[in-house]
Amino acid sequence: xxDAGTNExxxxxxxxxxxxxxxxxxxxxxxxxxxAWLSESDNHTAAYWRLKAxxxxxxxLAALRHPMMRPVSSSAPSRKPWTMLYAAxxxxxxxxxxxxxxxxxxxxxxxxTFATPVGGHMTVKLADGSVIELNTDSVLHTDxxxxxxxxxxxxxxxxxxxxxxxxxxxxxxxxxxxxxxLGTKFFVRKSAQQLDxxxxxxxxxxxxxxxxxxxxxxxxxxxxxxxxxxxxxxxSRKPVHELTDDLAxxxxxxxFHNARLVDAAAEFNRYGDTKLVVSDSAAKLTxxxxxxxxxxxxxxxxxxxxxxxxxxxxxxxIVLSR
Amino acid sequence: MAETPINERTASDRNGAGEPMxxxxxxxxFVREVLPLExxxxxxxxxxxxxxxxxxxxxxxxxxxVIAAARKSVPERAxxxxxxxxxxxxxxxVRHERVISIDTVSDLDELxxxxxxxxQDRVLIARDELRRLxxxxxxxxxxxxxxxxLRRIEGLSGREIAERMGIDESTVSHHINNGVRMLAEKLYAxxxxxxxxx
Numbered sequence: 001x002x003d004a005g006t007n008e009x010x011x012x013x014x015x016x017x018x019x020x021x022x023x024x025x026x027x028x029x030x031x032x033x034x035x036a037w038l039s040e041s042d043n044h045t046a047a048y049w050r051l052k053a054x055x056x057x058x059x060x061l062a063a064l065r066h067p068m069m070r071p072v073s074s075s076a077p078s079r080k081p082w083t084m085l086y087a088a089x090x091x092x093x094x095x096x097x098x099x100x101x102x103x104x105x106x107x108x109x110x111x112x113t114f115a116t117p118v119g120g121h122m123t124v125k126l127a128d129g130s131v132i133e134l135n136t137d138s139v140l141h142t143d144x145x146x147x148x149x150x151x152x153x154x155x156x157x158x159x160x161x162x163x164x165x166x167x168x169x170x171x172x173x174x175x176x177x178x179x180x181x182l183g184t185k186f187f188v189r190k191s192a193q194q195l196d197x198x199x200x201x202x203x204x205x206x207x208x209x210x211x212x213x214x215x216x217x218x219x220x221x222x223x224x225x226x227x228x229x230x231x232x233x234x235x236s237r238k239p240v241h242e243l244t245d246d247l248a249x250x251x252x253x254x255x256f257h258n259a260r261l262v263d264a265a266a267e268f269n270r271y272g273d274t275k276l277v278v279s280d281s282a283a284k285l286t287x288x289x290x291x292x293x294x295x296x297x298x299x300x301x302x303x304x305x306x307x308x309x310x311x312x313x314x315x316x317x318i319v320l321s322r
Numbered sequence: 323m324a325e326t327p328i329n330e331r332t333a334s335d336r337n338g339a340g341e342p343m344x345x346x347x348x349x350x351x352f353v354r355e356v357l358p359l360e361x362x363x364x365x366x367x368x369x370x371x372x373x374x375x376x377x378x379x380x381x382x383x384x385x386x387x388v389i390a391a392a393r394k395s396v397p398e399r400a401x402x403x404x405x406x407x408x409x410x411x412x413x414x415x416v417r418h419e420r421v422i423s424i425d426t427v428s429d430l431d432e433l434x435x436x437x438x439x440x441x442q443d444r445v446l447i448a449r450d451e452l453r454r455l456x457x458x459x460x461x462x463x464x465x466x467x468x469x470x471x472l473r474r475i476e477g478l479s480g481r482e483i484a485e486r487m488g489i490d491e492s493t494v495s496h497h498i499n500n501g502v503r504m505l506a507e508k509l510y511a512x513x514x515x516x517x518x519x520x
Contacts, residue, residue, distance in 0.1 A: 007379045008375070012499065015499040016495070022498060023495070042390045046386045054505050054506035055505065058475070
């Protein structure tokens with residue numbers, strides 16, 4: 001038997017082997033080394049088997065992502081109307097990022113357009129070091145000159161990590177509003193009626209581009225959550241962890257805190273072709289938890305477990321009712 | 323290895339002659355029969371050890387010893403065997419004055435084996451398992467959780483996780499390393515729920 005303390009080290013080594021197996025570089029040679037290490041001692045074997053079994057158990061979460069539906073198309077994004085729109089204008093290139101669903105980049109004479117399909121997620125690294133992440137079903141246009149970095153969010157949601165450069169300001173225009181970076185991380189979401197801007201770090205200015213508007217520019221600080229409509233800008237504060245949860249989509253997750261079912265369903269519906277429909281009787285039930293963005297079916301299963309809701313598939317819809 | 327029925331009593335009938343068990347069979351047995359006992363085993367060990375770390379250390383020795391035995395012949399009933407092994411190792415440590423006092427050992431019978439009920443502990447209920455997994459993952463520190471979720475739920479490779487998180491691969495490896503150890507600690511710390519008798 002080993003000395004006290006050594007088992008802790010063995011466990012770390014076992015976890016190392018397990019971690020290493022998750023990389024592409026894992027090969028037969030590595031596998032042989034692992035087997036040799038395991039055969040050195042039953043303490044090695046015990047530690048490794050124990051951790052591996054725990055790790056393997058998480059498989060069930062992945063397996064339950066689509067418990068009652070066929071998987072939503074996972075890689076090749078289907079052609080959406082907007083691809084038709086742009087296809088004639090410019091050649092488009094599929095950007096494969098992270099092996100998952102990515103998005104399209106279109107080169108147009110006045111800049112570049114990036115777009116993601118429903119369920120897509122794309123990271124754009126800009127030459128100045130700034131990073132933009134596009135969420136599902138989003139379109140973003142960049143127009144960079146030596147004097148300015150102008151970005152337009154035409155649709156959807158994006159997260160910005162901006163390298164500040166006072167000589168070359170970075171601005172995001174969404175409809176009638178513009179966010180001017182003062183060195184920051186923030187995210188912007190455009191919906192039919194309103195614009196949401198949340199500041200994670202740094203400072204930014206939110207202003208109206210409509211000269212007729214009488215809303216005054218607002219400086220946003222970390223934790224500020226601004227909602228802008230055609231006629232007003234309102235700012236509230238959110239705890240940072242809630243803002244972080246709002247950004248869980250960057251990791252392919254949705255996080256809900258006391259969310260009404262009808263709102264949670266609307267979130268899922270942004271990400272997939274399968275639509276969750278919540279009956280009025282169930283709409284106001286509230287739910288907590290974290291789910292993969294493509295886990296609408298899993299989510300439906302959970303509402304069945306927790307609230308005993310009926311789950312009915314109708315074509316592309318999953319209807320939840322009491 | 324074929325699935326064995328939940329209440330199967332003899333895993334090793336053919337093994338009387340000392341023919342070694344295939345490693346895969348031993349692993350399957352270990353995962354199915356021994357690991358679900360970890361919560362009660364840890365309670366047993368902690369009652370005899372000075373701190374949780376000692377108990378965890380001893381637990382590894384128990385597992386190693388159980389595996390060594392199972393390679394020769396898989397015990398018919400896991401629970402009494404695991405606890406007997408734990409008890410022997412405790413006594414062994416007392417002899418070497420390493421961990422515990424003699425007084426503690428005299429209580430072992432009451433502590434460990436009185437509650438022995440074969441065949442029930444390991445029945446898991448799927449939905450319970452799902453909640454448990456979620457809770458365990460939610461409890462991880464953010465970076466570890468992110469790495470584990472991207473790997474296990476999103477199915478990204480190590481390199482892809484590094485890209486997505488904007489960190490290098492060795493840091494991803496580090497997060498997975500810590501994450502999986504915490505995950506195991508959390509998952510095995512809970513008593514598997516007892517299933518309905520069938």
